[in-house]
Amino acid sequence: MAEPVVLRAAVRAVVPWRNGAGTTTVVAEGPPSSAGSSGPTWPEPTWREPTWREPTWRVSVATIARSAPFSEFAGVDRLLMPLSAAGLDLVVDGRRVHGEALEVLAFAGESAVAAVDVAAEGLDLNLMTRRGSAEGQLRTVEVPTVLELAPHEVVGAVVLSGEARLGNDVLGALDAFLVPGPATVAVAGSGVLAMARISGVADPGS
Known part of the structure:
Protein backbone atom coordinates (compact mmCIF):
# COMPACT_ATOMS: atom_id res chain seq x y z
CA MET A 1 0.00 0.00 0.00
CA ALA A 2 1.37 3.41 -0.97
CA GLU A 3 1.90 5.94 1.81
CA PRO A 4 0.93 9.60 1.30
CA ARG A 18 7.20 28.34 -20.51
CA ASN A 19 6.32 31.55 -22.41
CA GLY A 20 7.60 33.83 -19.63
CA ALA A 21 4.22 35.57 -19.20
CA GLY A 22 3.64 34.46 -15.59
CA THR A 23 4.83 32.25 -12.74
CA THR A 24 3.81 28.96 -11.21
CA THR A 25 4.76 26.55 -8.44
CA VAL A 26 4.83 22.81 -9.17
CA VAL A 27 3.12 20.74 -6.50
CA ALA A 28 4.08 17.36 -7.99
CA GLU A 29 4.56 15.72 -11.36
CA GLY A 30 4.91 12.25 -12.79
CA PRO A 31 7.72 10.75 -14.83
CA PRO A 32 8.59 12.16 -18.25
CA SER A 33 6.68 10.33 -20.95
CA SER A 34 9.95 8.90 -22.27
CA ALA A 35 11.16 7.74 -18.84
CA GLY A 36 9.41 4.39 -18.55
CA SER A 37 7.67 3.48 -15.29
CA SER A 38 9.71 5.43 -12.75
CA GLY A 39 7.58 6.97 -10.02
CA PRO A 40 6.45 10.53 -9.42
CA THR A 41 8.85 13.30 -8.52
CA TRP A 42 8.58 16.09 -5.94
CA PRO A 43 9.17 18.87 -5.15
CA GLU A 44 11.75 19.74 -7.86
CA PRO A 45 10.06 19.76 -11.30
CA THR A 46 11.99 17.95 -14.03
CA TRP A 47 10.92 20.52 -16.63
CA ARG A 48 13.28 23.09 -15.10
CA GLU A 49 16.26 21.07 -16.33
CA PRO A 50 18.00 22.18 -19.55
CA SER A 71 1.85 28.67 -22.67
CA GLU A 72 1.19 26.09 -25.38
CA PHE A 73 1.45 22.40 -24.41
CA ALA A 74 0.75 20.35 -27.52
CA GLY A 75 -0.63 16.88 -26.83
CA VAL A 76 -1.66 17.76 -23.28
CA ASP A 77 -5.14 17.90 -21.73
CA ARG A 78 -5.55 20.69 -19.19
CA LEU A 79 -7.92 21.19 -16.26
CA LEU A 80 -7.90 24.56 -14.49
CA MET A 81 -9.60 25.55 -11.23
CA PRO A 82 -9.66 29.27 -10.29
CA LEU A 83 -8.94 29.66 -6.58
CA SER A 84 -9.74 33.35 -6.14
CA ALA A 85 -13.22 34.56 -5.23
CA ALA A 86 -13.56 36.56 -8.45
CA GLY A 87 -12.91 33.51 -10.60
CA LEU A 88 -11.06 33.89 -13.89
CA ASP A 89 -11.93 35.10 -17.38
CA LEU A 90 -10.29 33.32 -20.30
CA VAL A 91 -10.42 33.50 -24.06
CA VAL A 92 -10.06 29.97 -25.46
CA ASP A 93 -9.63 29.72 -29.23
CA GLY A 94 -11.45 33.04 -29.62
CA ARG A 95 -14.30 32.14 -27.25
CA ARG A 96 -14.69 33.97 -23.94
CA VAL A 97 -15.14 31.71 -20.91
CA HIS A 98 -15.70 32.69 -17.27
CA GLY A 99 -14.71 30.24 -14.56
CA GLU A 100 -16.22 30.79 -11.13
CA ALA A 101 -14.11 30.09 -8.05
CA LEU A 102 -13.48 26.33 -7.72
CA GLU A 103 -15.18 25.59 -11.06
CA VAL A 104 -13.17 23.30 -13.34
CA LEU A 105 -12.41 24.50 -16.88
CA ALA A 106 -11.12 22.03 -19.48
CA PHE A 107 -9.16 22.84 -22.64
CA ALA A 108 -6.48 21.39 -24.86
CA GLY A 109 -2.87 22.37 -24.31
CA GLU A 110 -2.52 23.33 -27.98
CA SER A 111 -5.47 25.76 -27.81
CA ALA A 112 -4.84 29.50 -27.89
CA VAL A 113 -5.71 30.53 -24.31
CA ALA A 114 -5.29 33.86 -22.54
CA ALA A 115 -6.36 35.30 -19.19
CA VAL A 116 -8.24 38.56 -19.81
CA ASP A 117 -9.57 41.49 -17.77
CA VAL A 118 -7.46 40.55 -14.74
CA ALA A 119 -8.15 43.24 -12.15
CA ALA A 120 -6.34 41.70 -9.17
CA GLU A 121 -3.72 39.02 -8.64
CA LEU A 127 -3.76 19.57 -13.74
CA MET A 128 -2.03 18.63 -16.98
CA THR A 129 -1.99 15.09 -18.39
CA ARG A 130 -0.24 13.88 -21.52
CA ARG A 131 -2.90 12.72 -23.94
CA GLY A 132 -2.75 8.97 -24.51
CA SER A 133 -0.50 8.41 -21.46
CA ALA A 134 -2.75 9.43 -18.55
CA GLU A 135 -6.20 10.84 -17.80
CA GLY A 136 -7.06 13.37 -15.13
CA GLN A 137 -9.98 14.49 -13.00
CA LEU A 138 -10.07 17.59 -10.82
CA ARG A 139 -12.73 18.36 -8.20
CA THR A 140 -13.24 19.63 -4.68
CA VAL A 141 -13.71 17.28 -1.71
CA GLU A 142 -14.74 18.14 1.84
CA VAL A 143 -12.78 16.66 4.73
CA PRO A 144 -12.94 14.45 6.66
CA THR A 145 -12.92 11.94 3.83
CA VAL A 146 -11.50 8.58 2.83
CA VAL A 154 -2.22 8.73 -8.36
CA VAL A 155 -3.96 11.37 -6.25
CA GLY A 156 -2.58 14.81 -5.52
CA ALA A 157 -4.65 16.89 -3.10
CA VAL A 158 -4.21 20.58 -2.20
CA VAL A 159 -5.78 22.17 0.88
CA LEU A 160 -7.97 25.08 -0.19
CA SER A 161 -9.48 25.99 3.19
CA GLY A 162 -9.40 24.78 6.78
CA GLU A 163 -6.91 22.05 7.56
CA ALA A 164 -6.33 18.41 6.72
CA ARG A 165 -4.65 15.86 8.98
CA LEU A 166 -2.76 12.78 7.85
CA GLY A 167 -1.73 10.99 11.02
CA ASN A 168 0.47 13.45 12.91
CA ASP A 169 0.86 15.82 9.95
CA VAL A 170 -1.35 18.92 9.88
CA LEU A 171 -1.72 20.58 6.48
CA GLY A 172 -2.81 24.21 6.07
CA ALA A 173 -3.72 26.41 3.12
CA LEU A 174 -2.07 25.30 -0.16
CA ASP A 175 -0.16 22.49 1.52
CA ALA A 176 -0.66 19.25 -0.37
CA PHE A 177 -0.16 15.53 -0.27
CA LEU A 178 0.49 12.92 -2.93
CA VAL A 179 -0.60 9.28 -2.86
CA PRO A 180 1.48 7.54 -5.56
CA GLY A 181 -0.32 4.24 -5.97
CA PRO A 182 -3.06 1.93 -4.71
CA ALA A 183 -4.09 2.78 -1.14
CA THR A 184 -6.88 3.71 1.24
CA VAL A 185 -6.12 7.02 2.94
CA ALA A 186 -8.18 8.58 5.74
CA SER A 206 6.36 -1.79 -11.39
Missing part, protein backbone atom coordinates in the same frame (compact mmCIF):
# COMPACT_ATOMS: atom_id res chain seq x y z
CA VAL A 5 3.73 12.12 0.93
CA VAL A 6 3.23 15.59 2.46
CA LEU A 7 4.19 18.49 0.15
CA ARG A 8 4.51 21.84 1.92
CA ALA A 9 3.59 25.03 0.08
CA ALA A 10 6.41 26.94 1.80
CA VAL A 11 9.17 24.95 0.07
CA ARG A 12 7.89 25.16 -3.51
CA ALA A 13 10.07 27.09 -5.91
CA VAL A 14 8.46 29.82 -8.00
CA VAL A 15 9.30 29.26 -11.67
CA PRO A 16 8.38 31.09 -14.89
CA TRP A 17 5.80 29.86 -17.35
CA THR A 51 17.22 18.79 -21.17
CA TRP A 52 13.50 19.24 -20.54
CA ARG A 53 11.16 16.33 -21.19
CA GLU A 54 7.39 16.51 -20.87
CA PRO A 55 6.08 14.91 -17.67
CA THR A 56 3.18 12.50 -18.01
CA TRP A 57 1.20 14.60 -15.51
CA ARG A 58 1.67 17.73 -13.45
CA VAL A 59 -0.22 19.45 -10.63
CA SER A 60 0.68 23.10 -10.15
CA VAL A 61 -0.56 26.38 -8.69
CA ALA A 62 -0.14 29.40 -10.97
CA THR A 63 -0.26 33.08 -10.11
CA ILE A 64 -2.36 35.18 -12.48
CA ALA A 65 -1.04 38.70 -11.97
CA ARG A 66 -2.17 40.30 -15.24
CA SER A 67 -3.92 39.60 -18.50
CA ALA A 68 -1.56 37.35 -20.48
CA PRO A 69 -1.47 34.40 -22.88
CA PHE A 70 -0.98 30.89 -21.50
CA GLY A 122 -5.15 35.56 -8.12
CA LEU A 123 -4.28 31.87 -8.11
CA ASP A 124 -5.42 28.88 -10.11
CA LEU A 125 -4.83 25.17 -9.73
CA ASN A 126 -3.78 23.24 -12.82
CA LEU A 147 -9.65 8.30 -0.49
CA GLU A 148 -9.63 4.99 -2.34
CA LEU A 149 -6.99 4.52 -5.03
CA ALA A 150 -7.01 1.65 -7.48
CA PRO A 151 -3.86 0.32 -9.18
CA HIS A 152 -2.40 2.70 -11.77
CA GLU A 153 -3.88 5.75 -10.02
CA VAL A 187 -7.99 12.38 5.81
CA ALA A 188 -9.15 14.03 9.03
CA GLY A 189 -9.81 17.70 9.73
CA SER A 190 -12.33 20.21 8.48
CA GLY A 191 -12.14 22.10 5.24
CA VAL A 192 -11.95 21.67 1.47
CA LEU A 193 -9.42 19.90 -0.71
CA ALA A 194 -8.85 20.18 -4.44
CA MET A 195 -8.29 16.59 -5.53
CA ALA A 196 -6.45 15.74 -8.74
CA ARG A 197 -6.90 12.08 -9.64
CA ILE A 198 -4.64 10.74 -12.39
CA SER A 199 -5.34 7.33 -13.90
CA GLY A 200 -3.55 5.14 -16.41
CA VAL A 201 -0.11 5.73 -14.90
CA ALA A 202 2.49 3.08 -14.04
CA ASP A 203 2.67 2.16 -10.37
CA PRO A 204 6.00 3.08 -8.71
CA GLY A 205 8.30 0.09 -8.72
Whole structure:
Protein backbone atom coordinates (compact mmCIF):
# COMPACT_ATOMS: atom_id res chain seq x y z
CA MET A 1 0.00 0.00 0.00
CA ALA A 2 1.37 3.41 -0.97
CA GLU A 3 1.90 5.94 1.81
CA PRO A 4 0.93 9.60 1.30
CA VAL A 5 3.73 12.12 0.93
CA VAL A 6 3.23 15.59 2.46
CA LEU A 7 4.19 18.49 0.15
CA ARG A 8 4.51 21.84 1.92
CA ALA A 9 3.59 25.03 0.08
CA ALA A 10 6.41 26.94 1.80
CA VAL A 11 9.17 24.95 0.07
CA ARG A 12 7.89 25.16 -3.51
CA ALA A 13 10.07 27.09 -5.91
CA VAL A 14 8.46 29.82 -8.00
CA VAL A 15 9.30 29.26 -11.67
CA PRO A 16 8.38 31.09 -14.89
CA TRP A 17 5.80 29.86 -17.35
CA ARG A 18 7.20 28.34 -20.51
CA ASN A 19 6.32 31.55 -22.41
CA GLY A 20 7.60 33.83 -19.63
CA ALA A 21 4.22 35.57 -19.20
CA GLY A 22 3.64 34.46 -15.59
CA THR A 23 4.83 32.25 -12.74
CA THR A 24 3.81 28.96 -11.21
CA THR A 25 4.76 26.55 -8.44
CA VAL A 26 4.83 22.81 -9.17
CA VAL A 27 3.12 20.74 -6.50
CA ALA A 28 4.08 17.36 -7.99
CA GLU A 29 4.56 15.72 -11.36
CA GLY A 30 4.91 12.25 -12.79
CA PRO A 31 7.72 10.75 -14.83
CA PRO A 32 8.59 12.16 -18.25
CA SER A 33 6.68 10.33 -20.95
CA SER A 34 9.95 8.90 -22.27
CA ALA A 35 11.16 7.74 -18.84
CA GLY A 36 9.41 4.39 -18.55
CA SER A 37 7.67 3.48 -15.29
CA SER A 38 9.71 5.43 -12.75
CA GLY A 39 7.58 6.97 -10.02
CA PRO A 40 6.45 10.53 -9.42
CA THR A 41 8.85 13.30 -8.52
CA TRP A 42 8.58 16.09 -5.94
CA PRO A 43 9.17 18.87 -5.15
CA GLU A 44 11.75 19.74 -7.86
CA PRO A 45 10.06 19.76 -11.30
CA THR A 46 11.99 17.95 -14.03
CA TRP A 47 10.92 20.52 -16.63
CA ARG A 48 13.28 23.09 -15.10
CA GLU A 49 16.26 21.07 -16.33
CA PRO A 50 18.00 22.18 -19.55
CA THR A 51 17.22 18.79 -21.17
CA TRP A 52 13.50 19.24 -20.54
CA ARG A 53 11.16 16.33 -21.19
CA GLU A 54 7.39 16.51 -20.87
CA PRO A 55 6.08 14.91 -17.67
CA THR A 56 3.18 12.50 -18.01
CA TRP A 57 1.20 14.60 -15.51
CA ARG A 58 1.67 17.73 -13.45
CA VAL A 59 -0.22 19.45 -10.63
CA SER A 60 0.68 23.10 -10.15
CA VAL A 61 -0.56 26.38 -8.69
CA ALA A 62 -0.14 29.40 -10.97
CA THR A 63 -0.26 33.08 -10.11
CA ILE A 64 -2.36 35.18 -12.48
CA ALA A 65 -1.04 38.70 -11.97
CA ARG A 66 -2.17 40.30 -15.24
CA SER A 67 -3.92 39.60 -18.50
CA ALA A 68 -1.56 37.35 -20.48
CA PRO A 69 -1.47 34.40 -22.88
CA PHE A 70 -0.98 30.89 -21.50
CA SER A 71 1.85 28.67 -22.67
CA GLU A 72 1.19 26.09 -25.38
CA PHE A 73 1.45 22.40 -24.41
CA ALA A 74 0.75 20.35 -27.52
CA GLY A 75 -0.63 16.88 -26.83
CA VAL A 76 -1.66 17.76 -23.28
CA ASP A 77 -5.14 17.90 -21.73
CA ARG A 78 -5.55 20.69 -19.19
CA LEU A 79 -7.92 21.19 -16.26
CA LEU A 80 -7.90 24.56 -14.49
CA MET A 81 -9.60 25.55 -11.23
CA PRO A 82 -9.66 29.27 -10.29
CA LEU A 83 -8.94 29.66 -6.58
CA SER A 84 -9.74 33.35 -6.14
CA ALA A 85 -13.22 34.56 -5.23
CA ALA A 86 -13.56 36.56 -8.45
CA GLY A 87 -12.91 33.51 -10.60
CA LEU A 88 -11.06 33.89 -13.89
CA ASP A 89 -11.93 35.10 -17.38
CA LEU A 90 -10.29 33.32 -20.30
CA VAL A 91 -10.42 33.50 -24.06
CA VAL A 92 -10.06 29.97 -25.46
CA ASP A 93 -9.63 29.72 -29.23
CA GLY A 94 -11.45 33.04 -29.62
CA ARG A 95 -14.30 32.14 -27.25
CA ARG A 96 -14.69 33.97 -23.94
CA VAL A 97 -15.14 31.71 -20.91
CA HIS A 98 -15.70 32.69 -17.27
CA GLY A 99 -14.71 30.24 -14.56
CA GLU A 100 -16.22 30.79 -11.13
CA ALA A 101 -14.11 30.09 -8.05
CA LEU A 102 -13.48 26.33 -7.72
CA GLU A 103 -15.18 25.59 -11.06
CA VAL A 104 -13.17 23.30 -13.34
CA LEU A 105 -12.41 24.50 -16.88
CA ALA A 106 -11.12 22.03 -19.48
CA PHE A 107 -9.16 22.84 -22.64
CA ALA A 108 -6.48 21.39 -24.86
CA GLY A 109 -2.87 22.37 -24.31
CA GLU A 110 -2.52 23.33 -27.98
CA SER A 111 -5.47 25.76 -27.81
CA ALA A 112 -4.84 29.50 -27.89
CA VAL A 113 -5.71 30.53 -24.31
CA ALA A 114 -5.29 33.86 -22.54
CA ALA A 115 -6.36 35.30 -19.19
CA VAL A 116 -8.24 38.56 -19.81
CA ASP A 117 -9.57 41.49 -17.77
CA VAL A 118 -7.46 40.55 -14.74
CA ALA A 119 -8.15 43.24 -12.15
CA ALA A 120 -6.34 41.70 -9.17
CA GLU A 121 -3.72 39.02 -8.64
CA GLY A 122 -5.15 35.56 -8.12
CA LEU A 123 -4.28 31.87 -8.11
CA ASP A 124 -5.42 28.88 -10.11
CA LEU A 125 -4.83 25.17 -9.73
CA ASN A 126 -3.78 23.24 -12.82
CA LEU A 127 -3.76 19.57 -13.74
CA MET A 128 -2.03 18.63 -16.98
CA THR A 129 -1.99 15.09 -18.39
CA ARG A 130 -0.24 13.88 -21.52
CA ARG A 131 -2.90 12.72 -23.94
CA GLY A 132 -2.75 8.97 -24.51
CA SER A 133 -0.50 8.41 -21.46
CA ALA A 134 -2.75 9.43 -18.55
CA GLU A 135 -6.20 10.84 -17.80
CA GLY A 136 -7.06 13.37 -15.13
CA GLN A 137 -9.98 14.49 -13.00
CA LEU A 138 -10.07 17.59 -10.82
CA ARG A 139 -12.73 18.36 -8.20
CA THR A 140 -13.24 19.63 -4.68
CA VAL A 141 -13.71 17.28 -1.71
CA GLU A 142 -14.74 18.14 1.84
CA VAL A 143 -12.78 16.66 4.73
CA PRO A 144 -12.94 14.45 6.66
CA THR A 145 -12.92 11.94 3.83
CA VAL A 146 -11.50 8.58 2.83
CA LEU A 147 -9.65 8.30 -0.49
CA GLU A 148 -9.63 4.99 -2.34
CA LEU A 149 -6.99 4.52 -5.03
CA ALA A 150 -7.01 1.65 -7.48
CA PRO A 151 -3.86 0.32 -9.18
CA HIS A 152 -2.40 2.70 -11.77
CA GLU A 153 -3.88 5.75 -10.02
CA VAL A 154 -2.22 8.73 -8.36
CA VAL A 155 -3.96 11.37 -6.25
CA GLY A 156 -2.58 14.81 -5.52
CA ALA A 157 -4.65 16.89 -3.10
CA VAL A 158 -4.21 20.58 -2.20
CA VAL A 159 -5.78 22.17 0.88
CA LEU A 160 -7.97 25.08 -0.19
CA SER A 161 -9.48 25.99 3.19
CA GLY A 162 -9.40 24.78 6.78
CA GLU A 163 -6.91 22.05 7.56
CA ALA A 164 -6.33 18.41 6.72
CA ARG A 165 -4.65 15.86 8.98
CA LEU A 166 -2.76 12.78 7.85
CA GLY A 167 -1.73 10.99 11.02
CA ASN A 168 0.47 13.45 12.91
CA ASP A 169 0.86 15.82 9.95
CA VAL A 170 -1.35 18.92 9.88
CA LEU A 171 -1.72 20.58 6.48
CA GLY A 172 -2.81 24.21 6.07
CA ALA A 173 -3.72 26.41 3.12
CA LEU A 174 -2.07 25.30 -0.16
CA ASP A 175 -0.16 22.49 1.52
CA ALA A 176 -0.66 19.25 -0.37
CA PHE A 177 -0.16 15.53 -0.27
CA LEU A 178 0.49 12.92 -2.93
CA VAL A 179 -0.60 9.28 -2.86
CA PRO A 180 1.48 7.54 -5.56
CA GLY A 181 -0.32 4.24 -5.97
CA PRO A 182 -3.06 1.93 -4.71
CA ALA A 183 -4.09 2.78 -1.14
CA THR A 184 -6.88 3.71 1.24
CA VAL A 185 -6.12 7.02 2.94
CA ALA A 186 -8.18 8.58 5.74
CA VAL A 187 -7.99 12.38 5.81
CA ALA A 188 -9.15 14.03 9.03
CA GLY A 189 -9.81 17.70 9.73
CA SER A 190 -12.33 20.21 8.48
CA GLY A 191 -12.14 22.10 5.24
CA VAL A 192 -11.95 21.67 1.47
CA LEU A 193 -9.42 19.90 -0.71
CA ALA A 194 -8.85 20.18 -4.44
CA MET A 195 -8.29 16.59 -5.53
CA ALA A 196 -6.45 15.74 -8.74
CA ARG A 197 -6.90 12.08 -9.64
CA ILE A 198 -4.64 10.74 -12.39
CA SER A 199 -5.34 7.33 -13.90
CA GLY A 200 -3.55 5.14 -16.41
CA VAL A 201 -0.11 5.73 -14.90
CA ALA A 202 2.49 3.08 -14.04
CA ASP A 203 2.67 2.16 -10.37
CA PRO A 204 6.00 3.08 -8.71
CA GLY A 205 8.30 0.09 -8.72
CA SER A 206 6.36 -1.79 -11.39
